[in-house]
Amino acid sequence: MRTRKSIVILAALIALAIVLFTMPFVLSSYLLLVLILILIYLLPAMSMRVSLLAGQTNIGVVAFFAIGGYASAILSMKLGVPVLFALLGGGLIAALVGLLLGSMIMKMGDLYFLILTWGFLELTRSVAIKAVPLTNGPFGLVNIPPISIGGIVLSRVPEYFFILFVTVLVLVILYRVEYSRLGLTWKGIAQAPSLSEAVGVNVYRFKLISFIISCFVAGLGGALYAHHMGVLQPVMFTFLLATTVILWNVLGGVGSFWGPVVGTVFLLLIVEPLRGLASSEMITYAAILIVVIIFLPGGLITLPDRLLPLIRRLRRKGKTAKAGVEGGGA
Amino acid sequence: MLLMGLLLVLALATLPFTSACTTEDGEDGEDGEGPTSIRMGLSTPLSGDAAAWGIAQLRAVEMLADEYNAEGGIYIEAAGEKLLIEVIAYDDKYTPSETTICATRLIEQDEVHFIHNMGEEMATTIAPMAREAGIIQWGTSWELSDPNPDFPLSFSDLMRNQEMYAALITWFHEQHPEVTNIGSWALNNAGGLLEHGIIEATAGDLGMDVVFWDVFDWGTTDFTPLILPALDAGVEAFFSSSAPPDAVGNFIKQARDLGFDGYFCITMSETHWIAEIAGYENAEGLIDIGEIGEPIPAAAQKYADAYLEKYGPPLSTMCLIPWLQGSQPLFQAIERTQSLIAEVIAEELRTGTFITVGGECWFGGAEFYGIDNQIQMPMPISVCMDGVPVTVDWVVAAPYPD
Amino acid sequence: MSGELFSQTLLVGINLGAFYALIALGFTLMFGIMGVLNMAHGTIYMVGAMIAFYIYGQAGLSFFIALPLAMLITGLFGVLVERFLIRPSGGELLQVWLITVALWLGLQGVAYLVFGFIARGVPPPVTGTTTVLGLGISNYRLLIIGVAAVLIGGVYYLIHRTKIGLAMRAVEEDKIAATIQGVNLNMLNGFVFLVGFALAGAAGALMAPAYSISPTIGLTPLLKAFMIVALGGMGSVPGAIAGGMLLGLADSFLGVQFGMSMAYILTWIMIIVILIFRPKGLMGAY
Secondary structure, three states, X not given: OOOHHHHHHHHHHHHHHXXXXXXXXXXXXXXXXXXXXXXXXXXXXXXXXXXXXXXXOOOOHHHHHHHHHHHXXXXXXXXXXXXXXXXXXXXXXXXXXHHHHHHHHOXXXXXXXXXXXXXXXXXXXXXXXXXXXXXXXXXXXXXXXXOEEOOEEOOHHHHHHHHHHHXXXXXXXXXXXXXXXXXXXXXXXXXXXXXXXXXXXXXXXXXHHXXXXXXXXXXXXXXXXXXXXXXXXXXXXXXXXXXXXXXHHHHHOOOOOOHHHHHHHHHHHHXXXXXXXOHHHHHHHHHHHHHHHHHOOOOHHHHHHHHXXXXXXXXXXXXXXXXXXXXXXX | OHHHHHHHHHHHHHHXXXXXXXXXXXXXXXXXXXXXXXXXXXXXXXXXXXXXXXXXXXXXXXXXXXXXXXXXXXXXXXXXXXXXXXXXXXXXXXXXXXXHHHHHHHHHHOOOOEEEEEOHHHHHHHHHHHHHHOOEEEEEXXXXXXXXXXXXXXXXXXXXXXXXXXXXXXXXXXXXXXOOEEEEEEEXXXXXXXXXXXXXXXXXXXXXXXXXXXXXXXXOOOOHHHHHHHHHOOOOEEEEOOOOHHHHHHHHHHHHHOOOOOEXXXXXXXXXXXXXXXXXXXXXXXXEEOOOOEOXXXXXXXXXXXXXXXXXXXXXXXXXXXXXXXXXXXXXXHHHHOOOOHHHHHHHHHHOEEEEOOEEEEEEOHHHHOOOOEEXXXXXXXXXXXXXXXXXXXXXXXXXXX | OOHHHHXXXXXXXXXXXXXXXXXXXXXXXXXXXXXXXXXXXXXHHHHHHHHHHHHHHHOOOOHHHHHHHHHHHHHHHHHHHHHHHHHHHOOOHHHHHHHHHXXXXXXXXXXXXXXXXXXXXXXXXXXXXXXXXXXXEEHXXXXXXXXXXXXXXXXXXXXXXXXXXXXXXXXXXXXHHHHHOOOOHHHHHHHHHHHHHHHHHHHHHHHOOOOOEOOOOOHHHHHHHHHHHHHXXXXXXXXXXXXXXXXXXXXXXHHHHHOHHHHHHHHHHHHHHHHHHOOOOOOOOO
């Protein structure tokens, strides 16, 4: 039985798919670039969500973004690994490091977890700057090979489709995970940690799994970023970037899977018309943040839910008005 | 689910083939009518720690554009008339990822004829983009993205460490031969590290000893952990090339506070601001190469007035002199060639000489970089006296090492 | 390390420690009592410094008028923020966090417009040096330590010796029970914002003569505040002081010994190690 809501959602998804597929032929190169970056940034955004689901604020997402990027770049540049495998390698290495780090800090409360993952971010950046033979230090890695399949380098449009493919795949997988028993367990742990523990859930193990998945996705995103940009520099990976990733999640809405998607797309798109305004850019951006959060505390994703009662109320007013007219006219 | 997966894999497999078919995104180029304006694009930091340099660059270009536009613009043969200059600037916040977006937008959407940038990492990112688009890159950076025969359209509009820093150290040694212990402090980035290499090499040749050196990160305001061991090592003169003006001001103030009474030498900074931050007494004697001090040359005075009128006080001589000097050749080259074609302008830049507020300049450096894309000009040396930089000498770049 | 270098490093470390403790104070208070991670903390510091620039540097009024004025203005601003931004958003932690981020960016943008991008400076309010334990220390540095001590003492008095301080402690322990006991949460929240912002502004104004003043000076105090409250224990005032002193001494000694960028790495390692062994910080309440 198809409810009206699911038909609407299906239609919306089909429309979205059509839009996404035709974008590269319609958009200018510059806007396509912005779109590609949005797609890439969706990975760290979702990675942060995975962590948040289990009740952890993983500032280190940016660190694993960097690790994935550097790992993939180094694999393809210094070890000659084909880019496709290097991308995967970047994600896996990030996950591995995540496993090592996570097993050490998983027992901390969220606040200290936040601080420690931030510390890890700072250390990662410092290592990237100091480990010159490996990472080329502050000069960074340049001429990172672009994405290629079977030896053929993908030009901008096919590159877009590839990244779209990867992002959609990751989103689908994360969606299934979030609504699986694993995801439900995370939510339970986040909301009632002691209770979860009491009923026999191995909180430590579940949190660690969430962390590792989060690291993998962030690392994969970083790898895509590295091969897309062609350049990696330690200065890119800052506390401010981590704050921005959390911002995407909060503004989009932490209550829904689509929250970070909406938040990321919205915030990254909004910046473009503001570019060139210099200081007014920051003020406008801040004002938008405040307006959105005051009117939609649950995030942008709650907009339809907020609008629906309003629409219903308007329709009802219309109906009673009509009835009144008809009744009165009789 | 399986079907979806198969479809997706199939789609993926077709990507390499579509890559061969898809034509490269070319510029629209001008339609048959010809250019309608001269568009200068800037991808430069307008906020953040490097804003002092970025805004200086932007304002210098804007002032020059205003000057030419007041006369109706510059005559371009292909248009058959004078064209006005349009300045389009985007804040790249001194990060390469933002630079890519800004530069792409400038090149593809705004269709600029020239792209200016700031900073070495950013210059490296833009160089291939400019080359592909066939436009001139007017780059300001200290190292890393050296002029390079692979990028004939990328020019360096500032004297860089190789030219300036070595000259500064040499001049200082001539003035103060008794000083042997020097300390070097630099930003913890590509430019800073390369700067240190130059100071070591040059100082060593002159018989001076770098007894201390350290790097600091962007945003550092407290340098005392750096100054203390330097003083302990017996530093008599501090050298820095990459430090922004506020860092220099803080550094001087704190060093004097800790009892240092030796020399400070910097490159191309903003002595007025430094003196205010450090305190006039503390900044007395600060040596800066590349900053024209008082009295401002007559040629620069009109720009000083224009600056104050357009942007209000306080006056920034950093806007006024280094970036003005750097940008004037480009405008003059356009004027002389009456063309917007990059190769033509580039040839003029490499072969001609230009008059700037600081005197004559030309482009050279082929013996070191492989191509004559590095600006060469005599550099002023100013000393801070009572909070104001006073020009005491002019030097030419030290010869390039072998 | 020579004896003299050691003493100087120690002195610098104590100076930094006092500064850091003051920075961390407002931040930890807001977090401890309201659970608010004030991302705008550094920007308020910047505003305090700019107010000092205008009142003391430009208008020429005494520094000892500028400092309390800066506190007053930033404190009042805090009250307004709580009333007109925080409360309408519902006061949930995530929303509040986002608002403080927006404040951080927005105020910085305003600073660029109003103050400009050029870094300015103001001269120290007192000159001359005093000899302490055989070492010369500038009178201004002594002033910083003195004022910081007074402010810290004032906060301690506020929290432990006043009725409103009692209310703050009660809310920190158990918000619901405190409300039942008659604590007006709205007023208390407003008060916490007042004090938190005022302390940040005070730190900025106090340090204005020590460092340059520009729109970007807020980032480091924010990051230091985070590090200090992590070290000392989230929400603990003595922790902020202990953490501040420890970080100040660490920055000084590690910096002198290993260089500044290495010191940053080592400081983080130190924090991580401490947190692993004492997961609630040196004196943590959380």
